[in-house]
Amino acid sequence: MINYLGSQKNWQSQLSDTINRLDELLTLLELPQLLETSYNPKQNNFPLRVPRAFVEKMEKGDPNDPLLLQILPDKRALQQITGYVTDPLAENEHNPQQGLIHKYKSRVLITLTGACAIHCRYCFRQHFDYKANTPNSRQKQAIFDYIKTQKNVNEVILSGGDPLSLTNKRLFAWLNDLSELEQIKTIRIHSRFPVVIPERLDDELLDFFAKMNEEKVRLIMVIHCNHANEIDDNTARHLTRLQKTGVSLLNQTVLLKGINDTLEAQIALSSRLFQAGVLPYYLFLLDKVAGASYFDCSEEFAIDLYWQMIEHLSGFLVPKLTREIANKPFKTPIDIYGTIR
Numbered sequence: 376m377i378n379y380l381g382s383q384k385n386w387q388s389q390l391s392d393t394i395n396r397l398d399e400l401l402t403l404l405e406l407p408q409l410l411e412t413s414y415n416p417k418q419n420n421f422p423l424r425v426p427r428a429f430v431e432k433m434e435k436g437d438p439n440d441p442l443l444l445q446i447l448p449d450k451r452a453l454q455q456i457t458g459y460v461t462d463p464l465a466e467n468e469h470n471p472q473q474g475l476i477h478k479y480k481s482r483v484l485i486t487l488t489g490a491c492a493i494h495c496r497y498c499f500r501q502h503f504d505y506k507a508n509t510p511n512s513r514q515k516q517a518i519f520d521y522i523k524t525q526k527n528v529n530e531v532i533l534s535g536g537d538p539l540s541l542t543n544k545r546l547f548a549w550l551n552d553l554s555e556l557e558q559i560k561t562i563r564i565h566s567r568f569p570v571v572i573p574e575r576l577d578d579e580l581l582d583f584f585a586k587m588n589e590e591k592v593r594l595i596m597v598i599h600c601n602h603a604n605e606i607d608d609n610t611a612r613h614l615t616r617l618q619k620t621g622v623s624l625l626n627q628t629v630l631l632k633g634i635n636d637t638l639e640a641q642i643a644l645s646s647r648l649f650q651a652g653v654l655p656y657y658l659f660l661l662d663k664v665a666g667a668s669y670f671d672c673s674e675e676f677a678i679d680l681y682w683q684m685i686e687h688l689s690g691f692l693v694p695k696l697t698r699e700i701a702n703k704p705f706k707t708p709i710d711i712y713g714t715i716r
């Protein structure tokens with residue numbers, strides 16, 4: 376393990392001190408041989424970016440570390456593979472306002488920012504046009520006007536990018552304004568910060584969440600964690616504090632080849648999440664985004680693994696096995712019964 380002691384720094388300093396150079400990452404991890412099979416994607420819009428606290432959770436000298444593989448720019452990403460596209464969920468076709476995606480009846484998603492604390496190489500929004508979709512104050516007003524015309528919408532998802540990249544001041548302004556919309560009953564925040572820079576869950580943020588939960592709007596935080604090693608004791612402590620504010624805490628995971636595609640990895644992940652106060656929510660099949668084909672597991676493989684999970688885990692520890700199909704107005708459950716054992 377690398378002794379970075381990120382937990383002693385505030386989140387802003389950690390965010391401005393992420394690792395962006397491949398050679399620095401591989402030197403820290405004592406893995407110079409990976410220079411052969413990796414590349415430094417600094418010229419495109421999705422460079423290497425990883426917080427030091429996340430690197431601290433990786434095992435030095437292990438080229439197959441499950442956290443490293445999520446962020447390492449592998450040369451296989453440069454191959455063009457048929458069926459893997461830049462907008463796998465056709466989000467550009469459901470973008471009625473800049474900064475807003477509306478695919479499902481009861482909820483809309485706002486891309487508050489393009490910034491993330493970490494760049495995950497399988498991310499389905501890695502080619503997304505954030506420049507056109509990061510709402511300024513005029514576009515914010517247009518988003519609110521649009522929501523008011525959509526009477527079925529009662530939930531807003533704050534996403535990105537990562538909405539916790541915003542300062543507390545800006546985030547609170549969005550949350551306050553949204554909660555004043557009479558139709559909105561639930562606000563959901565999708566974020567990877569709680570596992571990659573847990574110090575983002577600072578006192579001011581938690582106090583605000585606790586107060587909001589006393590009002591009419593329910594807050595949900597969906598974290599994104601793919602492997603039990605992402606939740607060390609420091610992370611678990613922050614998640615437990617977050618849970619105590621009354622925020623419903625869920626996790627979504629992407630099934631990733633070589634990272635969490637074993638029964639042992641899934642059992643460890645669900646158990647560790649639950650110990651930290653988080654319920655497993657979704658286990659997604661990979662969205663077929665250009666550059667991520669080497670992470671993909673077949674549906675048959677996923678179904679077989681899923682039945683093993685059902686056999687070994689309590690029901691509340693089994694996430695929903697799902698995939699998103701472009702232009703469908705819901706997430707599609709994988710039909711596991713066609714192969715019932």
Ligand code: SF4
Nearest residue numbers: 491494495498536567
């Ligand atoms: S944190 Fe989320 S939005 Fe950002 S790169 Fe990772 S998966 Fe994509």
